[in-house]
Amino acid sequence: MNHTAILNLTTDLGYKGFKEAYMRQIEDIAYHSLGFEERLYQLLQAQDVFLNNKRVFMNLKLSKIKNKQALLEDLDYDPKRKINKAQILSLASMDFIRARQNIIINGKTGTGKTFLAESFAIRAIQEGFSAYYIRTATLLEEINLSRIDGSYTNLVKRFARYKLLILDDFGISPITADDATNLFEIIEARNQMASTIITSQLPVKDWYDYLQNNTIADAILDRVVNSSHRVFIDGDSLRPKYGKIAKDYE
Missing domain, CATH: 3.40.50.300 (P-loop containing nucleotide triphosphate hydrolases)
Structure with missing residues (x-):
């Protein structure tokens, strides 16, 4: 299976975090030395981070907080x-x-x-x-x-x-x-x-x-x-x- 098929499938599934991480793995030869399980884990972790950031962004938008830079x-x-x-x-x-x-x-x-x-x-x-x-x-x-x-x-x-x-x-x-x-x-x-x-x-x-x-x-x-x-x-x-x-x- 070629990279294009996998990228197209991740696009169809809406797995943006997974897709971006997969593209990095394709382009960076350092990832090639990693085992299958470790590379897969990093892809799934990237998707989880993406979803969490998306959730935070949406909840922040819905919160009606005036100063969203207040830390x-x-x-x-x-x-x-x-x-x-x-x-x-x-x-x-x-x-x-x-x-x-x-x-x-x-x-x-x-x-x-x-x-x-x-x-x-x-x-x-x-x-x-x-x-x-x-x-x-x-x-x-x-x-x-x-x-x-x-x-x-x-x-x-x-x-x-x-x-x-x-x-x-x-x-x-x-x-x-x-x-x-x-x-x-x-x-x-x-x-x-x-x-x-x-x-x-x-x-x-x-x-x-x-x-x-x-x-x-x-x-x-x-x-x-x-x-x-x-x-x-x-x-x-x-x-x-x-x-x-x-x-x-x-």
Whole structure:
């Protein structure tokens, strides 16, 4: 059998990673000294890497993460920010997702809460987990619209499905008692099933009053706060330091 037949078959099967690796083996004489099993293993490994990279690319695209260049390796550990590096490195293992735990990131505007949350989400996607980013106000708006058009049940199921959900800017705008109830429904659907990262300028101690519904506030705090890692970012806004790209660190 000639090389053309094999290349045509890999094209028909969609085995792009396998095909590219096979072409390298044809062109590089160094591969010719390897045994059949080793060459086959490398071809299959190349296909596996290709599929994994494709999956990561697609999940990243579907995640709605704004800054897809946000990486934990680029996190600014300036002492003034008082970020616990050991804590971040521990969370970077993604064990909090495996344990279905949450993260609450607190800090003033512009200090990098969103950047950190999205960095965790990108790492999660690289590790094979699904992730989704949404501002809390946008989520509440989508819930209200879904109740009107009859798609509410499907919406709750969709948000329950993500292994990691980022709720950004919690507490930044007024919330009604109905909004608090709707937010609870999403949190309840994910409780002990998946992980959530909440970023907020509002200190956790003020969340109870902010939610305006004592029963719902108790339920939300019980499900989120009691199973969360608390990350605090201190210091001033990063906008003066990073100029035009500061929005990526908000």
